[in-house]
Amino acid sequence: EPEVTQTPSHQVTQMGQEVILRCVPISNHLYFYWYRQILGQKVEFLVSFYNNEISEKSEIFDDQFSVERPDGSNFTLKIRSTKLEDSAMYFCASSGTIGTQYFGPGTRLTVL
Amino acid sequence: GIQVEQSPPDLILQEGANSTLRCNFSDSVNNLQWFHQNPWGQLINLFYIPSGTKQNGRLSATTVATERYSLLYISSSQTTDSGVYFCAVYNQGGKLIFGQGTELSVKP
Numbered sequence: 001e002p003e004v005t006q007t008p009s010h011q012v013t014q015m016g017q018e019v020i021l022r023c024v025p026i027s028n029h030l031y032f033y034w035y036r037q038i039l040g041q042k043v044e045f046l047v048s049f050y051n052n053e054i055s056e057k058s059e060i061f062d063d064q065f066s067v068e069r070p071d072g073s074n075f076t077l078k079i080r081s082t083k084l085e086d087s088a089m090y091f092c093a094s095s096g097t098i099g100t101q102y103f104g105p106g107t108r109l110t111v112l
Numbered sequence: 113g114i115q116v117e118q119s120p121p122d123l124i125l126q127e128g129a130n131s132t133l134r135c136n137f138s139d140s141v142n143n144l145q146w147f148h149q150n151p152w153g154q155l156i157n158l159f160y161i162p163s164g165t166k167q168n169g170r171l172s173a174t175t176v177a178t179e180r181y182s183l184l185y186i187s188s189s190q191t192t193d194s195g196v197y198f199c200a201v202y203n204q205g206g207k208l209i210f211g212q213g214t215e216l217s218v219k220p
Contacts, residue, residue: 031206043155043198043210056205089153098206100145100160106153 002026004104006092012110013082021077021107023092032075033093033101034067043091049075082111114139116211118199124217125189133184133214135199142202144175146184149196189218
């Protein structure tokens with residue numbers, strides 16, 4: 001069964017450093033999403049992406065964040081200058097239509 | 113924006129017991145999805161259920177969209193059912209809005 005993959009599974013970084021989280025969505029999907037979950041809290045929407053542009057973004061998704069689909073398979077989330085409060089689990093998701101979203105296993109980001 | 117509330121927040125069961133988890137939402141939604149977050153943090157799709165009832169093994173879900181709620185039933189619970197169950201609703205743009213989750217612990 002096709003699945004969404006994410007790398008790395010765990011990323012540790014120093015405050016102020018840039019990080020890039022990578023996702024490979026399901027191959028024939030057209031809609032892509034990033035969500036995050038701070039430890040012990042609910043999952044929060046960050047951004048949606050369709051047709052090579054951002055469809056919607058949340059208040060969390062400020063100028064420090066960017067997304068890119070650099071080729072036909074990868075979908076990346078970049079955080080330019082990480083803060084302590086960016087520590088969270090980041091989930092990528094994809095869907096074929098505006099419908100069932102399939103989530104990757106997540107990247108746990110720890111900012112020291 | 114749409115609010116999603118789940119109850120109960122925590123639930124402890126003996127193996128073999130049945131349970132019902134509830135999800136209320138504050139406005140009309142296009143669709144709704146149930147997830148299980150396992151102890152490793154992975155979000156597993158359980159049901160995509162805008163309305164009606166679906167069953168998958170020991171799990172079933174019912175959404176009554178006109179009354180703005182959904183129920184997840186777990187029958188004959190097993191220790192592997194432990195984890196957090198999230199309900200999430202779709203807004204018009206397709207983003208998912210999650211509830212706070214129900215943390216289920218099934219004891220042997």
